[in-house]
Amino acid sequence: MSSVLRVQNVTFVRGGRRILKGIDWEVKSGQHWCVLGPNGCGKTSLISLITGYEPATSGDIQIGEDQFGNSDWREVRKRVGLVTNTLTTFIEPGEPVINVIASGREAKLNLWQDPPAAWQRQAATLLKATGSQHLRKSLWGTLSQGEKQKVLICRALMAKFNVLILDEPCAGLDPVAREHFLNWMAEISSWPEAPSLVMVTHHVEEILPCLTHVLMLKDGNIHAEGTKDEVLTSAALSEIYGAPVSLTAKNGRYALMVL
Numbered sequence: 001m002s003s004v005l006r007v008q009n010v011t012f013v014r015g016g017r018r019i020l021k022g023i024d025w026e027v028k029s030g031q032h033w034c035v036l037g038p039n040g041c042g043k044t045s046l047i048s049l050i051t052g053y054e055p056a057t058s059g060d061i062q063i064g065e066d067q068f069g070n071s072d073w074r075e076v077r078k079r080v081g082l083v084t085n086t087l088t089t090f091i092e093p094g095e096p097v098i099n100v101i102a103s104g105r106e107a108k109l110n111l112w113q114d115p116p117a118a119w120q121r122q123a124a125t126l127l128k129a130t131g132s133q134h135l136r137k138s139l140w141g142t143l144s145q146g147e148k149q150k151v152l153i154c155r156a157l158m159a160k161f162n163v164l165i166l167d168e169p170c171a172g173l174d175p176v177a178r179e180h181f182l183n184w185m186a187e188i189s190s191w192p193e194a195p196s197l198v199m200v201t202h203h204v205e206e207i208l209p210c211l212t213h214v215l216m217l218k219d220g221n222i223h224a225e226g227t228k229d230e231v232l233t234s235a236a237l238s239e240i241y242g243a244p245v246s247l248t249a250k251n252g253r254y255a256l257m258v259l
C-alpha cells in the first residue's frame, strides 16, 4: 500500500509551549483514520500542520510523494480536503455560498471575485448532490451551523484530494443531520478512487465501520495508533481521558459510558 500521508518526528511549539512533541504517523492508501484525544491534546494543531495552515517547528510532513519545504506547498495543499469549523471564522460573512464552495478548487478561503463559470456550475452541482440547492443564492454569514458544515463539505469536494480531513465535522449537527452526514462519509469511503478519510472527533458513536484505524493523542504525544480493533479499547480510552470509561460495540458502532 502506498503512503498517502506521512508525519515524521513532528514538533509544534507556540507561545513557548511544546504543543506537539514528536509525532510519527503514516496513513496508507485504502486506510481511513479516526483521531481521538482529550481537549487541548493537539488534534487541531496536527491538522493545521498537515494542511499547511501552520508550519511545523521541526520534522517532516509528506503528502503522497511531496514533502513540505521541497515541493510547492500551495500545490500540495490542493490535494488535502479539509472540513473544519476553524475555517468558518476566516470566511467573510458576505461571501456568496457558491464562491465559498468554488474556493475549494484552489484551496483558497475567500476569492474576492466571482469564480469561473465552470467552477460555479460544479459548485452548484455539489450543493444539489447534498440536498442543499436552496442555499445557492445565500451568503455565508446567513447560514446555520449545519448548513455551513454542508457547504464546507461541498467545498472539500471541489478538489481532487488524496486525503479528506474532517475536524469534528458533526459539531453543531442535529442527530438526524449527523447520521445523514456519517452515511455520506461512508459513501465517499466506498468510491473506487476514494480519498483516505481522517476524522477528528470526541464521540466514539461517530466512528463508522468504514474507519479502519485510530490515532490516539494525549498531551501532544501519540498514545496509541493502529487498527481500530487493536487500539479502540476501554483501557486506552480511560488512559487518554484520565478517567474510567467503558466502551461497548454493537453492529460495528460504538458507545462510551463514563464510569
Ligand SMILES: Nc1ncnc2c1ncn2[C@@H]1O[C@H](COP(=O)(O)OP(=O)(O)OP(=O)(O)O)[C@@H](O)[C@H]1O
Pocket (backbone or CB within 6 Å): 014, 015, 017, 019, 037, 038, 039, 040, 041, 042, 043, 044, 045, 046
Ligand atoms: N498558536 C497557538 N499559540 C499558543 N497556544 C496554542 C496555539 N495553538 C494551539 N495552542 C494550544 O495548544 C493546545 C492544543 O490545541 P489544539 O487546538 O490543537 O487541541 P485539540 O486537541 O484540537 O483540542 P480540542 O479537542 O479542544 O479542539 C491547546 O492548549 C491550545 O491552547
